[in-house]
Amino acid sequence: MTKSELILRLAERNPHLYQRDVEKIVTTIFDEITDALARGDRVELRGFGAFSVKKRDARLGRNPRTGETVDVNQKFIPFFKTGKQLRERLNTD
Incomplete structure (x- = not known):
């Protein structure tokens, strides 16, 4: 579902x-x-999940084309952990 589809669905449910x-x-x-x-x-939405930021340390990487070693800088990435209710809903039989 895209953001536009979400907006349309919410608008339909709330005339x-x-x-x-x-x-x-x-x-x-x-x-x-x-x-x-x-x-x-950290952003926690009870029952749905939690958004947070994780730090990836700097490391040595490898250029797959040339095999040359390259420095990869430290970076921060978004992380999402599902909530218990969402996990249970996805895994019902």
């Missing part, structure tokens, strides 16, 4: 809201999550 308002709400939520992660904060 009392204009689609442009739903779009603002979804965009605001994503922006707030992104801003929190950029600050290094």
Whole structure:
């Protein structure tokens, strides 16, 4: 599902809201999550999961084409851990 599809689905389920308002709400939520992660904060949505940032240390890598050793700088990556309710819902028989 894309962001546009999410907005359409939410607008259909909430006919009392204009689609442009739903779009603002979804965009605001994503922006707030992104801003929190950029600050290094953890975002927890109970039952759904938690977003956090993990640090990857600098290391030596290898260029697959030439085999030459290259330095790979330290970087931060987003990480998502599913919540218990989401895991249970995905794994029901």
